[in-house]
Amino acid sequence: MPSKAILVQRFQTTIHDEKKLNITLNKKAIEWQEKARQYADEYLQPHEVEAELNEGFLPKEVNRRNKERAIDLGFSAIDVPISHGGLELSMVEQVAIWEQLGRVTNALSWCFPEPQHWMFEACSQNQINRYVLPMMSGERKDCYAITESGPGSDVAGIEATAHKENDHYVLNGEKWYVTSANLADFFWFHARLPDEDDEALFLVDKDMEGIEMIANPLFSHTYAAHHPTFKFSNVHIPKTQRVGQPGDGMAYTHSWFRHERLMIAARSCGAAARLIEEATAFASERIVNGEPLIEKQAIQFMLADSATELWASRLITFEAAEASDRGDNLKSLHNRCSMAKLFVSEAANRIADRAVQIFGGRGYMRENVAERFYRELRVDRIWEGTSEIQRLIIARNLIKRGLNEM
Secondary structure (H helix, E strand, O other): OOOHHHHHHHHOOOHHHHHHHOOOOOHHHHHHHHHHHHHHHHHHHHHHHHHHOOOOOOOHHHHHHHHHHHHHHOHHHOOOOHHHOOOOOOHHHHHHHHHHHOOOOOOHHHOOOOOOHHHHHHOOHHHHHHHHHHHHOOOOOEEEEOOEOOOEOOHHHOOOEEEEEOOEEEEEEEEOOOOOOOOOOEEEEEEEEOOOOEEEEEEEEOOOOOEEEEEOOOOOOOOOOOOOEEEEEEEEEEHHHEEOOOOOHHHHHHHHHHHHHHHHHHHHHHHHHHHHHHHHHHHHHOEEOOEEHHHOHHHHHHHHHHHHHHHHHHHHHHHHHHHHHHOOOHHHHHHHHHHHHHHHHHHHHHHHHHHHHHHHHHHHOOOOHHHHHHHHHHHHHOOOOOHHHHHHHHHHHHHHHOHHHO
16 A cells, blocks of 8 residues: 555646646746745645644744745745836736645745735835835734724725824724734734725834734634734824825725735635645545545545536636736726635635545544644635625626626
């Protein structure tokens, strides 16, 4: 009987499988995907169980090594314009990278900051120098203070406010689920401007007076990055901390959402692929009543459904990335990213459930990759806009634009 390592390797997907799916990746994208896969396999995956059993944390020297290697490989510069020293990769290339990083549990791939292209369009040169470029070099880390207890992920209902007083803005509000805030040193704070009938993003240093972490709830997944609640009480910031021009606030928040939703889809594809590989290898090795478990038709059906959903997921994700690279209409692109997040996050959850079932009791152990992904993938149907929010976006787009223009 072949070893588990050989079986997993046999059932692994490779970049060259893309051609079978009519996903055409150029040589550069293939090279980036292979780089990301090697990094994930060598630097991150070996530490998954260690992180799981230590509340998501790894030794400082391991974290430092992983972060430095990621930055050396260029991962923190993939969406940064060439004019600012970045790599400015295509969205297809970025999806190819994050698909491979998504194969790793415990959010270990979040070890490096990720400045996004829109930040260089939105921010002043001073803001870029103080906040954005230091992210690329790994000196600073950001977090997004958008979600609130009432409207949740519906940004149209944001209640946090920013009032202008002379040369300052005064911020007030409560922000929930501020992911990675325990590791970050500044916020992107989304607020209403009642005096101007507008909305805006603000760059807010975490150590400003009037900012208080009022809750740090435990989540089902085991990540070093927490999701605390912060209260902003009369936080005075210079007017130069406002991002962009009047009327731009929601546009840049939408840019962030599009990027995050597409990358959730990409990471979920990677997670699903690994789950299928691991479950297939296990079922091939496990002997039940004298024959491999994989010979059971019930197991084959589960694997067939999972493989089919994975290929569909990759197609919808890479197509959305291609739409971004083509420069498609922003409303259409926003819709495509919502479709990708909705379909892929829900498919990945079903794939994780099947994997747990195939592993049986072993699949309910925290040391097992299926158990970890079973918990971790669940939140992808909630954050950055719930599945229900995505359905609303898609339905409204269909009603307004018609099926052929979505």
